[in-house]
Amino acid sequence: MKPQYELFNISQRKDYTFKYNSKLGRHGWLRLTPAYSVKLVKEIIDEISDVKFILDPFSGTGTTGLVAAEHGFNANIFDINPFLVWFGNTKCKNYLFEDVEYLRHKKEQILELLPSYISQHNWEPDIHNIERWWSRDTLLILSALHKSICEVIGNPQDNSTGNLLWVAFNRLIIDTSSAAFNHVSMSFHNYVKIHELDQIRQLYSLSVDQILSSVKVSFIGNANAYLFDSKNFENGFNDQRYSHVITSPPYPNRISYIRELRPYMYWSKFLSNSNSAGELDWESIGGTWGIATSRLKDWQPTQTELQSGLNKIIENIVSTDQKYSNLLAKYVLKYFHDMHIHFDTMRKHLSNNARIYYIIGNSSFYGAAVPTHELLAESLHQLGYKNIQTNVIRKRNTKKQLYEYCISATYIK
């Protein structure tokens, strides 16, 4: 990774984005644009020594956990989103040859039953404007397939082998949808795709086969995902101490993970309505969906000793004098407030000399720059972390001055 002063020379480096992961077996199962690159995590893991236990407090799709397990290490990975915890555990689990054979057989059963459900009324998720995602005909087949999977293996559950067939269904709903993942966040194509029954059967069958073939590779490390709010470790987890933290927390850029994950979460029944989506986003760091935005107006910081450079940044945003300047200034304040509490309370779970690595991006609101890397480095310094380094990794956007950085630091008791 390059030091910061070489910014003018930095390129976009697709290999340091989620795009790098798409053909890497389990790593390519589902797309989440803010997922980081396996290559980046491998480079960090190759660089570190004396690994006892790795933590990823913002684990998303479980990239850190899986790379750690593939390298023979133990890891705990935390996320506030129950779908991602479910997905992380499914991705990081070792499967037996018999499991794979059993699921091949179950796939055949699901596809055999499918036509019998097509003509009946089946459950479909309460996604706002659902026909923007799928044509009505496609939806009828997807809901019949959903019903068939439920009948054969049941709903997505903790630690069940059958979850692999649900991962394949999750892939299918995105492959058949009008969602596009070529940008920083998800967008829509301006058309909806139309599918025949046979096409969907084939796509599902292919997805299952790919997923089953990718789980044949097992690993000796062990990674487990837990539902946990990493804003504040005071609320307890267990007394595990970590020698390394490797993570990419949310960025202060108003991207909502719930927004990206909506189709997966609704179809897998981890979300039932837009209110619960807003509630979850409010609990997430940097959340900005629905109710999260209106609650922000009344929110007050509980922590007063924040980064000293933060006031100036907040003033700059307010002085842009745009319709939402005050609200966005508050959004930025809350983001750095929550991250400060995170760094503070996480210390009691770090072993002496633990090294932490945070992949983070800067942002800008109405042209007012938010140097996330500098403010988080200041937070770490204030909290007594040592040997703080900030390296720039890649440029995120051709026009704007948006970069991704790796901040690393050592915790000394």
Ligand SMILES: C[S@@+](CC[C@H](N)C(=O)[O-])C[C@H]1O[C@@H](n2cnc3c(N)ncnc32)[C@H](O)[C@@H]1O
């Ligand atoms: C940038 S994403 C991580 C992506 C991940 N590195 C990957 O490769 O998929 C940040 C994650 O932080 C999670 N998150 C946000 N607030 C959180 C909190 N308070 N506690 C735990 N996780 C949180 C989000 O749900 C999201 O999955």
